[in-house]
Amino acid sequence: MGNDLVVPAIVAVTLVTVAIGFYGLRLARTTSDFLVASRVVSPTWNAAAIGGEYLSAASFLGVAGLILKYGVDVLWYPVGFAAGYLALLLFVAAPLRRSGAFTLPDFCELRLGSRRLRTLATVFVIFIGWLYLVPQLQGAGLTLATLAGSPYPVGALVVAAVVTANVALGGMRAVTFVQAFQYWLKLTALAVPAIFLALQWQADGRPAVTPPDGATFRTATTVVVEQRAVLTLSDGQTLEVRPGDELSFAEGEPVPEVSGVANGAADWLLPSDAGSDDRGLFGTYSLILATFLGTMGLPHVLVRFYTNPDGAAARRTTLVVLALVGVFYLLPTIYGVLGRIYTPQLLVTGQTDAVVVLLPEAALGAGTTGRLLAALVAAGAFAAFLSTSSGLLTSVAGVISTDVLGRGSVRGFRLATVIAGVVPTVLALNVSGLDVSQVVGLAFAVAASSFCPLLVLGIWWRGLTDAGAAAGILVGGGAAVASVLVTVLGPALTGWPATLIAQPAAWTVPLAFTVMIAVSLATRRRAPTDIGRTMLRLHAPDALHS
Amino acid sequence: MAAEDAPPAPRRPDPAGTPDATAGSGPPARTRVVLAEVSRRSRWPAGTHTELTQQTRVGEALVRGLVRAQLALALQLSAVVMVGLGGLPWLFAIAPSVGRMTVLGVNLPWLLLGVLSFPFLVAVGWTYVRLAERNEQDFTDLVQRPER
Known part of the structure; x- marks a missing residue:
């Protein structure tokens, strides 16, 4: 891709990120400044920062790629990512802020007074944080490789280095400004090209998204295959392709059917049916459960709540976040749908995640407009990698500095940041074959099966005990972690086992809740004696506190 | 962050106090936040809050x-x-x-x-x-x- 504007755009985003980081650095002085931005961040800034931190590579690139590939069934990803904030608002936001807990391990200790539970929560926070960081760094490597032709490790290393330095030097105060800026950058970077794309589609005479005779190539296209697949050509002939194979298609030639992709109009356009596609339906519900309930268990999301002045502000901030995130998620669908018309070759190469960055030039041509828009989208994608990685790194480093290193100093936090940054970088450089969106989905499933029950029951049920919480996290979260490991490292499965392992939330979340409640009831004597006081602290209106 | 590990203050649940303690020798700017907390506190009659925190049956x-x-x-x-x-x-x-x-x-x-x-x-x-x-x-x- 010979777009000479992409690299300057990415450099500009990185420089602005670092510059805002240093602006924040002048203000960050004490440990509490570093970790919680001194709780003087205004709700609007905070909401934009939460949105900026939340919209990761999976949202910016992955959702559009999935829609291009699978159609209507994966619209549940953006809906679920947004609805997660509603679940957070309904069950967690205000009480969590009032609890005064800064991290999940803090919450465990405040609510249940158990050091051992705190350690267990620490392990899960670090696991989820790293599981979520690896695909961000990979996404950066793949984007830079696609757009600028650099080797894969360059993008991953650039993002890892910038983010680690920024978090270590500026802490969360700086990160708050950076994140808020990056929300608006990401929204602009998708919205402006989307307007141009829609106008271009009008000007082209509104070509059908699912033409009755199947999709065709609009221009002569040469495709380099990146993933193994079986193609079914228009004359019914099948062809097995391997990475590196080159295929040429003439203008107007039909797009071959690709194995493992929603090809036909009906398959892509319509939801799964009962009877014929029960596993698809199970997968949909599992996805809904994981995304709705997983958001509240993501470590970088919870840390943000401490920067609200009180519980009522936490609630209002969450509502603003829900609106901001909802506006953003209107956009990836447009890219996924138009990608069906302008970049059908991505279905053949398997690189559907690249649809957002390739679509502007594919639809508008390689003129100045197309290249400028492509550079804007690339800048937005880089903002997504930088902001989510910063948030994750801040929270993992916070937990490591508090619970593993056991120091409260600024230097301890910096050391923890370096440790927290190096491990996922090494992993990202060594496992380039993982699928970005799937790993992110698994991180949600683990969070939904471990921290969601802990938070919901801890906030609303007096009967929760430390033993019950630990058992629930170990069994539910453990089952989800095992599913992750089998998916990533294990043998390829087929049929129901594959579905149950690939989308585990529908059975691991109820399992975690059941075990947590049952063990708590069995160990009733261990319930904290000061529960009345804790409930008062969590639920009494803010004006009555103090 | 040693203070984060300490159990919550029993009488007066005041989340704002916890991280402040970690700051060590904080700059003068910190004082202003504390004063704001104090002035807010005085708006509420002492009896109300005691009733709730003392774990009376009514509270x-x-x-x-x-x-x-x-x-x-x-x-x-x-x-x-x-x-x-x-x-x-x-x-x-x-x-x-x-x-x-x-x-x-x-x-x-x-x-x-x-x-x-x-x-x-x-x-x-x-x-x-x-x-x-x-x-x-x-x-x-x-x-x-x-x-x-």
Whole structure:
């Protein structure tokens, strides 16, 4: 891709990120400044920062790629990512802020007074944080490789280095400004090209998204295959392709059917049916459960709540976040749908995640407009990698500095940041074959099966005990972690086992809740004696506190 | 962050105090925050708060009532979402003809999921914030009444 504007755009985003980081650095002085931005961040800034931190590579690139590939069934990803904030608002936001807990391990200790539970929560926070960081760094490597032709490790290393330095030097105060800026950058970077794309589609005479005779190539296209697949050509002939194979298609030639992709109009356009596609339906519900309930268990999301002045502000901030995130998620669908018309070759190469960055030039041509828009989208994608990685790194480093290193100093936090940054970088450089969106989905499933029950029951049920919480996290979260490991490292499965392992939330979340409640009831004597006081602290209106 | 590890202050749950203690020798700017807390504190009669924190039977019942009201509200609104959104895959599965309906040339599932679900979620969230704040106001009024 010979777009000479992409690299300057990415450099500009990185420089602005670092510059805002240093602006924040002048203000960050004490440990509490570093970790919680001194709780003087205004709700609007905070909401934009939460949105900026939340919209990761999976949202910016992955959702559009999935829609291009699978159609209507994966619209549940953006809906679920947004609805997660509603679940957070309904069950967690205000009480969590009032609890005064800064991290999940803090919450465990405040609510249940158990050091051992705190350690267990620490392990899960670090696991989820790293599981979520690896695909961000990979996404950066793949984007830079696609757009600028650099080797894969360059993008991953650039993002890892910038983010680690920024978090270590500026802490969360700086990160708050950076994140808020990056929300608006990401929204602009998708919205402006989307307007141009829609106008271009009008000007082209509104070509059908699912033409009755199947999709065709609009221009002569040469495709380099990146993933193994079986193609079914228009004359019914099948062809097995391997990475590196080159295929040429003439203008107007039909797009071959690709194995493992929603090809036909009906398959892509319509939801799964009962009877014929029960596993698809199970997968949909599992996805809904994981995304709705997983958001509240993501470590970088919870840390943000401490920067609200009180519980009522936490609630209002969450509502603003829900609106901001909802506006953003209107956009990836447009890219996924138009990608069906302008970049059908991505279905053949398997690189559907690249649809957002390739679509502007594919639809508008390689003129100045197309290249400028492509550079804007690339800048937005880089903002997504930088902001989510910063948030994750801040929270993992916070937990490591508090619970593993056991120091409260600024230097301890910096050391923890370096440790927290190096491990996922090494992993990202060594496992380039993982699928970005799937790993992110698994991180949600683990969070939904471990921290969601802990938070919901801890906030609303007096009967929760430390033993019950630990058992629930170990069994539910453990089952989800095992599913992750089998998916990533294990043998390829087929049929129901594959579905149950690939989308585990529908059975691991109820399992975690059941075990947590049952063990708590069995160990009733261990319930904290000061529960009345804790409930008062969590639920009494803010004006009555103090 | 040694202070984060300490158990919560028993009498006066004051989350603001915890991280301040970690700051060590904080700059003068910190003092202002503390003073603001003190001035806010004085707005409330001492007796009200003591009644709640001293775990009297009345205080306990009041808090239980508030928690129950807030939980009921959260559960009711999640039921709205569960029916409104969670019912869609099931509806599309058992009645495929619904999925084939088009509005303005767009298939209904795309319109419902891709566009309308987001304002729906925001509307539910907005309702929750309003009603939850009303519950809290009721609670505050109830707690204050004996003093007035």
